[in-house]
Amino acid sequence: MTTDDITSELVTLRDYWRYAISRFNAAELSYGHGTTTAGDDAAFLLLDSLDLPIDTLDPFLDARLLPAERRLLAERIEARVSTRKPSSYLTGRAYIQGVRFLVDERVIVPRSHIGEILFSEYLGEHGSSYLPDPMAVESAVDICTGSGCLAVLAAKFFPNAQVDAVDLSADALEVARLNLAEHDVADRVSLHRGDLFTPLAGRKYDLIITNPPYVDHAALEAYPPEFRAEPAMAHDGGEDGLDLVRRLIAEAPDHLNPEGGMICEIGSGREILEEEFPHLDFLWLETAESQDAVFWISAEALGAA
Incomplete structure (x- = not known):
């Protein structure tokens, strides 16, 4: 027809x-x-x-x-x-918990479990049992920000915070800039191009939010066209999917205030991570579709000074 x-x-x-x-x-x-x-x-x-x-x-x-x-x-x-x-x-649009974001093929389509967690923890009747008091957060950073969606949500949930957002892709940051303007948070969110914490030398935060690439190479090889349409860099987490997660765990203590912590999405690598870091106290967070795709870890547990 x-x-x-x-x-x-x-x-x-x-x-x-x-x-x-x-x-x-x-x-x-x-x-x-x-x-x-x-x-x-x-x-x-x-x-x-x-x-x-x-x-x-x-x-x-x-x-x-x-x-x-x-x-x-x-x-x-x-x-x-x-x-x-x-x-x-x-x-040209995607949604996290009903919040609309602009997207195109320069960024991965946002679908992070972290968005659901932020909404459930901070819009719940009694507040969060582990995340910081939203009014007390004065600084936050979104590592691997992509379209900027989690940085935008951070600015909305933490009204007293200045938020940094980092990505290695200049194209992704252009889309993030559109979303900052769309949600009127450009005065509170600063975009940085670079590799994880590299452009943030010396800065410390009350909260690190990160949804890094975490797909292993075997899964990448089996991707259907819908997923291949997205930027490969936004998926590739190395041989076992945890290359960037390991770096985040190693580098985060230098960028956390003593009472802070990190929330990180890792996909399906829980067993590998717990075996490799038996001394770390990961708190695994449940979402509608997962029980162990996201962890919270405090600055104290990471050994932040």
Whole structure:
């Protein structure tokens, strides 16, 4: 079917959702960029393309679409199938706990467990049992910031903090700069280009946040096209996925204030990390999809002076 055929035959959002699911299933697409099924991915692509709430499909299912809207959806469904790019690259937007961020192929599509943890710990009724008091945090840093999403959330959750954000990719920092402006935090978040803590010589923080590349080489080799569409540097964590995590553990003590700590996402390397660092007291944090992908460790446990 041509685009004209599709737009003449399909008129409601329900029509396009059903059509997208059928196309996605037939093409055996892969998911994991904020969605896990063809239905969820189709719903995100359609709703975000129409600038509708991405978690509210039912009220709009039987709405008749304008001709321009039909064409846009038909083109994006075709692009999702033919290019195998993540849907967020097609709409230019991704979300963490409902907060919208601008994205393109210069950055990995944000989907960190840390975002969920920050929301659950700081929006919970009794506050966090391990993270610092948000009003007491005066300095924070986001290492491997990518699109800047976690740095933006840090600025929102820690209203008294100045936040540094570091990435090795100049392209990623350009996207991060867009998100700082989008969320009106450019006056409180400073971007730095460099390798982990290298551009931060002498600086110490109350909180280190980091979601570094942590995919091992075997997993990289098996990546489907959707994941290969993202910058390889944002995934590559070395042979076992923990090269950068080891460096972060080694270098973090020099950049932490005594009462501070580090929250770090590592993927599936818990067993390797605990065997290699038996003397460290990792606190593993549970999320909706994982029990051991993120750890918290205090400055004291790391031996920070």
